[in-house]
Amino acid sequence: MDVGNAVKKAKKGDKEALLQLIVAEKEAYYRLAYSYMRNEADAMDVLEEMIVKLYERIGQLKKEESFHTWSKTILVNQCKRMLKRNNRVTPLGDQLDLSKGHTHSTGISDYRQVEDQMDLQAILHHLNTDQREAIQLKYFHDLDYGSIAAMTRVSTGTVKSRIYQGLQKLRALYRRNADEQY
Numbered sequence: 001m002d003v004g005n006a007v008k009k010a011k012k013g014d015k016e017a018l019l020q021l022i023v024a025e026k027e028a029y030y031r032l033a034y035s036y037m038r039n040e041a042d043a044m045d046v047l048e049e050m051i052v053k054l055y056e057r058i059g060q061l062k063k064e065e066s067f068h069t070w071s072k073t074i075l076v077n078q079c080k081r082m083l084k085r086n087n088r089v090t091p092l093g094d095q096l097d098l099s100k101g102h103t104h105s106t107g108i109s110d111y112r113q114v115e116d117q118m119d120l121q122a123i124l125h126h127l128n129t130d131q132r133e134a135i136q137l138k139y140f141h142d143l144d145y146g147s148i149a150a151m152t153r154v155s156t157g158t159v160k161s162r163i164y165q166g167l168q169k170l171r172a173l174y175r176r177n178a179d180e181q182y
Helices: 003-009 016-023 026-037 040-060 063-086 110-124 129-140 145-152 155-180
Strands: none
Touching: 003 016, 003 040, 003 110, 003 129, 016 040, 016 063, 026 063, 040 063, 063 129, 063 145, 110 129, 110 155, 129 145, 129 155, 145 155
């Protein structure tokens, strides 16, 4: 699908074109919403709000090729608004959802995967919220620096700095833990 043409059609009021754009990235949208909301129902609610905002604001999009980055920014903002509204600010990745059983058939037992996820979450808690969010958006959601900057409303340099400093902290922590085990 040609994103540029679909966005142009959507700007002219073609709801089907907008729907195609959203469906093309539906799994990425859901993963992003779920990583903030930590609840399937809330993630779906936020996605619905995002779709309404996209429909209302599609005319404001200046660069057609940036649709997916722009829409993900709207989604992140909707997540943050809902969390604030519900007064349950949960920084990205603070809770591990064990009930979903998100496991992959890599030969590793479910127990070991859950244990690894819990270890990763525990390590990430040593970072400040901004560093943790930037690292998770970069490495868990495979977003580029520009997209992360747009979503978090900071400069690209700030995003790179947060990721670099966060990774430095994680390396130091990992080395320290490895040294303590031996």
